[in-house]
Amino acid sequence: MKKLIVATLGAAVLILAGCATVGGPEIAPSPTPTKTQPTATVTTQAAEFVTIECSNSDYTATQKFAVERTDTPPNFAAIWSGDNTSCNVWDDVKATTDIELDARLIAGSATVDTLYALCAAVDPTDTYFNGTHVASEAQIPEIKATLKLCPEHPLAAQLQATLDRTTTAAAAPPPPAPVWERYGPVPSNLLDLGDDYYLGMGASICADVQAGKIETGFLHGYLTGGNLPEYVKPQAANVRMAARSIELTCPESMDQFVTLLDQYDAAHGPY
Numbered sequence: 001m002k003k004l005i006v007a008t009l010g011a012a013v014l015i016l017a018g019c020a021t022v023g024g025p026e027i028a029p030s031p032t033p034t035k036t037q038p039t040a041t042v043t044t045q046a047a048e049f050v051t052i053e054c055s056n057s058d059y060t061a062t063q064k065f066a067v068e069r070t071d072t073p074p075n076f077a078a079i080w081s082g083d084n085t086s087c088n089v090w091d092d093v094k095a096t097t098d099i100e101l102d103a104r105l106i107a108g109s110a111t112v113d114t115l116y117a118l119c120a121a122v123d124p125t126d127t128y129f130n131g132t133h134v135a136s137e138a139q140i141p142e143i144k145a146t147l148k149l150c151p152e153h154p155l156a157a158q159l160q161a162t163l164d165r166t167t168t169a170a171a172a173p174p175p176p177a178p179v180w181e182r183y184g185p186v187p188s189n190l191l192d193l194g195d196d197y198y199l200g201m202g203a204s205i206c207a208d209v210q211a212g213k214i215e216t217g218f219l220h221g222y223l224t225g226g227n228l229p230e231y232v233k234p235q236a237a238n239v240r241m242a243a244r245s246i247e248l249t250c251p252e253s254m255d256q257f258v259t260l261l262d263q264y265d266a267a268h269g270p271y
Contacts, residue, residue, distance in 0.1 A: 047068050049066040051065070052067055053065075055084070055085065056084065073151055074099070087120035091113060092111075092113060093116060103146075107141055109141075115146055115149050118146045128143065132165075135162055140163065147160065178243070179257070179258050182265075183239055197241075205245045209246065209256055209257045209260065210256065214264050223242060231268040243257065
């Protein structure tokens, strides 16, 4: 309340003073204060880098490189210009730049740090570049993402060729199933038997195959589990073992063996 009274009295004094100076010199009005506009602050984001450690082809020297993270494909030229065939990124790199985000979208299970390591290394002896490799289902997205992050890689053409070869292989018809699979699955323990086991019966089996004796003799009894002379479905396990015996003893007779099985099935199947 005291402040309010003082302010009122002050106003009164000013009014009185004004009245007392009527006819006297005019008092110039106080200048209007000028407002100062704040200056905009421009913040420059510091560049970020990925540290990549690379080894030379005989693993006798290592060197670390710092590759700047950019929205466009990063510059690996300093690494590519030297003998750096194996590279690693030890830090966990999360995708933040435009190019990293694009690559990560198609990378499958591959991480961004893995992609940087793949981009950095130049190893013509790697499986990816050998001219015959067909990529696995997991490798396909990894290769595509690598080409996205570093399309100018020195071996980019070979990487693309691996993708093309994989696409062609996927479109090709699957190879025919082994002859013994037509009769059902083969017990896995048979696949572990040594060659001596098959060689022990190979001579008798080969002799019957070459003589065309699939419904008589040793071969028929063996394939059908001893059910001679009934016409029964050959046993998958026995057909597998007979085929292996032929592979080891008389491989030139394999086509004849398959023909005999086809004829047997045509005459007596379905069982």
